[in-house]
Amino acid sequence: MVDISKLISEMTTEEKIGQLVQYNANLFIDSEAGITGPLTDAGLTPEDIGRIGSVLNFKNAEEVCKIQDMHLAADRNKIPMVFMMDVIHGYRTIFPIPLGLGCSFDTELVKECTRMASDEASAAGIQVTFTPMVDYVRDARWGRVMETCGEEPLLNGLMGAAQVEAFRGEGIEKPGNLATCVKHYAAYGGAEAGRDYNTVELSEHTLREFYLPAYKACIDAGVDMLMPSFNSLNGVPSVANNWLMNDILRDEWGFDGLVISDYNAIGELITHGVAADIKEAAEKAFNCGCHIEMCSSGYVKHLAELVDEGKVSAEKLDEAVYKVLELKARLGLFEDPYHGASPEAEAAHSLTPTNRAVAKKAAMESAVLLKNENILPFKKEVRKVALIGPFADNHEIIGFWSCQGKNEESVSVKEGVAALLPDAEIVVAKGCSNKWNELDASGIAEAVAAAEAADAVILCLGEPQNYSGEGNCRTDIDLPGIQNQLAEEVAKANSNTAAIIFTGRPLVLSKLNACIPAILNMWFPGTEGGSAAAALLFGDANPCGKLSMSFPKSVGQCPIYYNHTNTGRPKPNEDRHYGYNSNYIDCGNLPLFSFGHGLSYSNFVYEDMTLSSDSLTADGSLEVKITVLNDSAVEGKETVQLYMRDMVASNVRPVQQLIAFNKISLAPGERKTITFTIKEEMLRFWNNENKYVSEPGEFRLSTGCADHLIKTQSVILK
Numbered sequence: 001m002v003d004i005s006k007l008i009s010e011m012t013t014e015e016k017i018g019q020l021v022q023y024n025a026n027l028f029i030d031s032e033a034g035i036t037g038p039l040t041d042a043g044l045t046p047e048d049i050g051r052i053g054s055v056l057n058f059k060n061a062e063e064v065c066k067i068q069d070m071h072l073a074a075d076r077n078k079i080p081m082v083f084m085m086d087v088i089h090g091y092r093t094i095f096p097i098p099l100g101l102g103c104s105f106d107t108e109l110v111k112e113c114t115r116m117a118s119d120e121a122s123a124a125g126i127q128v129t130f131t132p133m134v135d136y137v138r139d140a141r142w143g144r145v146m147e148t149c150g151e152e153p154l155l156n157g158l159m160g161a162a163q164v165e166a167f168r169g170e171g172i173e174k175p176g177n178l179a180t181c182v183k184h185y186a187a188y189g190g191a192e193a194g195r196d197y198n199t200v201e202l203s204e205h206t207l208r209e210f211y212l213p214a215y216k217a218c219i220d221a222g223v224d225m226l227m228p229s230f231n232s233l234n235g236v237p238s239v240a241n242n243w244l245m246n247d248i249l250r251d252e253w254g255f256d257g258l259v260i261s262d263y264n265a266i267g268e269l270i271t272h273g274v275a276a277d278i279k280e281a282a283e284k285a286f287n288c289g290c291h292i293e294m295c296s297s298g299y300v301k302h303l304a305e306l307v308d309e310g311k312v313s314a315e316k317l318d319e320a321v322y323k324v325l326e327l328k329a330r331l332g333l334f335e336d337p338y339h340g341a342s343p344e345a346e347a348a349h350s351l352t353p354t355n356r357a358v359a360k361k362a363a364m365e366s367a368v369l370l371k372n373e374n375i376l377p378f379k380k381e382v383r384k385v386a387l388i389g390p391f392a393d394n395h396e397i398i399g400f401w402s403c404q405g406k407n408e409e410s411v412s413v414k415e416g417v418a419a420l421l422p423d424a425e426i427v428v429a430k431g432c433s434n435k436w437n438e439l440d441a442s443g444i445a446e447a448v449a450a451a452e453a454a455d456a457v458i459l460c461l462g463e464p465q466n467y468s469g470e471g472n473c474r475t476d477i478d479l480p481g482i483q484n485q486l487a488e489e490v491a492k493a494n495s496n497t498a499a500i501i502f503t504g505r506p507l508v509l510s511k512l513n514a515c516i517p518a519i520l521n522m523w524f525p526g527t528e529g530g531s532a533a534a535a536l537l538f539g540d541a542n543p544c545g546k547l548s549m550s551f552p553k554s555v556g557q558c559p560i561y562y563n564h565t566n567t568g569r570p571k572p573n574e575d576r577h578y579g580y581n582s583n584y585i586d587c588g589n590l591p592l593f594s595f596g597h598g599l600s601y602s603n604f605v606y607e608d609m610t611l612s613s614d615s616l617t618a619d620g621s622l623e624v625k626i627t628v629l630n631d632s633a634v635e636g637k638e639t640v641q642l643y644m645r646d647m648v649a650s651n652v653r654p655v656q657q658l659i660a661f662n663k664i665s666l667a668p669g670e671r672k673t674i675t676f677t678i679k680e681e682m683l684r685f686w687n688n689e690n691k692y693v694s695e696p697g698e699f700r701l702s703t704g705c706a707d708h709l710i711k712t713q714s715v716i717l718k
């Protein structure tokens with residue numbers, strides 16, 4: 001094992017600083033790999049570049065090995081570079097976007113997908129992934145909702161921790177495993193008006209109750225690194241926010257890992273207006289504990305003089321370098337600078353039939369059946385199927401942040417249905433565009449004709465995959481363009497019509513819901529999206545997803561989320577739009593589809609819910625037993641959800657909070673009883689003194705989903 005302290009003692013200040021700098025691969029080699037955000041005019045000298053310690057965004061294993069070889073040949077200290085990239089929902093085989101995977105409520109499935117992504121990415125040269133992204137979200141206008149697991153802190157934290165565990169495997173030194181980086185700390189998803197990079201203003205107890213827990217869950221799961229967010233939080237950008245970066249992260253949570261800035265986030269301290277120049281930005285970020293600067297030149301240009309001027313301590317500099325070299329040592333890079341990567345390994349591990357099979361399973365488990373008025377599943381004996389809409393014959397269904405995934409390697413809906421129904425006649429009519437400003441209606445007539453002539457009609461609608469993801473926010477989250485008009489015309493032509501939706505966010509589907517009897521939300525399902533959609537539409541698979549984020553009736557309701565407080569004037573009902581109540585004049589308060597909602601082809605009957613006691617003491621526990629019957633002829637899976645409501649407390653409390661869930665399979669006619677154990681700590685909250693407490697009183701425990709509670713029982717915490 002390398003002697004890091006000895007190595008540091010032999011390094012010059014400039015060589016040390018090089019370890020704290022990360023730039024894109026195309027600074028070292030002419031790479032086609034995509035870059036995110038502006039590659040600022042680095043103005044680096046060849047000597048600067050020769051000392052850089054880590055690389056972002058490269059094309060493949062061949063490039064990684066080439067850059068590493070070039071660097072090691074020239075580096076006096078023979079310190080290997082470390083290679084990092086965003087493996088968010090797959091590397092080459094692409095799985096559903098995280099907002100979709102969250103709907104599976106299946107951490108084991110998320111681990112299975114993550115293991116495959118890790119295996120592919122590691123073989124291709126990635127050693128660290130900027131994953132999991134666990135930003136808590138409530139506003140579907142924000143483009144990066146696609147990257148998270150939605151509006152429930154418990155679900156976000158469990159899914160994030162599952163990814164950390166799966167990427168790290170039996171040890172990050174092993175080929176096939178990656179070091180991990182939780183992001184974006186903190187509350188990036190709370191951007192005002194759902195506009196990316198916008199200001200975030202939140203009370204401390206709201207931060208602690210909703211926005212911080214998932215980062216903490218990932219730290220508790222052993223995440224290696226952390227990335228502060230671009231946004232200012234209560235007036236201070238995260239990367240220079242001492243309360244976040246030291247009081248909470250290090251002093252309270254005990255995080256001792258590496259911190260890397262987001263892309264040019266240190267440079268953006270100037271734009272935020274909290275640093276006069278890049279030197280001051282570097283000083284603020286470094287002294288707040290940001291070890292590596294990604295793609296801006298503050299450290300490489302000014303850290304040495306800041307040390308000379310006594311504004312940055314030489315000991316802190318050595319500590320930062322030690323952490324970087326320690327990560328490289330833990331990755332085994334001093335022994336194997338390629339971490340097992342090679343073009344041959346990359347080819348052998350990428351896009352295998354096994355990976356595709358898991359991608360299909362994940363896409364099926366992530367889909368959410370939002371509505372079904374006895375339309376789905378279609379019969380496989382159908383003779384003529386019309387596939388209508390901009391996603392009928394479209395490979396662009398893998399979503400944003402799809403790493404080295406390729407649209408053309410995905411299975412389209414047309415291909416999926418054709419493969420499943422080789423004897424059926426399949427007619428495709430695009431009908432219209434999925435772009436917000438392309439309103440040509442000339443294709444609708446052909447689509448209507450196709451619908452009239454078909455036995456079954458599948459409307460394939462949604463938003464383009466670059467309408468979500470980083471920087472891609474929308475003020476109108478309805479189906480873009482004239483897709484609603486297309487749907488209305490097609491629905492008139494054939495009542496045996498179902499719609500499938502491709503989206504990176506909750507969309508406003510109110511108009512579609514008014515005319516279409518069945519709606520299946522596929523999210524961006526990834527490489528096997530079309531085959532998964534076909535299996536679900538024709539009954540080879542039974543939808544089981546539950547929404548990880550609410551679908552508003554109108555964008556005007558955003559932000560809208562299930563775990564809201566009651567207010568002094570909760571809506572009396574969805575229809576009364578006048579008078580002194582909290583309804584809008586033109587819309588009710590409820591979402592169209594709530595967190596936790598999702599239908600099945602089975603008929604699940606919640607027969608009973610019993611408590612082992614009607615009271616709970618601080619050191620005790622009680623059992624909640626919920627009995628569910630599959631009263632149908634179709635096998636299916638159901639996520640049994642347990643919610644709680646704290647009826648009276650020193651702070652207003654959410655009307656519902658998910659405190660546990662369990663996904664079960666039930667054969668036709670099968671009955672199962674699920675047992676949840678409730679303990680006092682599950683009833684705690686952050687009060688106005690920012691203490692994490694439970695308070696005696698009544699708690700109502702319910703099952704069902706957030707806006708459709710089926711059974712409720714009260715328990716008294718003593």
Ligand code: GLC
Nearest residue numbers: 036037086130183262263470
């Ligand atoms: C981006 C993103 C961040 C990502 C980084 C490197 O701007 O905000 O999530 O990890 O740059 O790609």
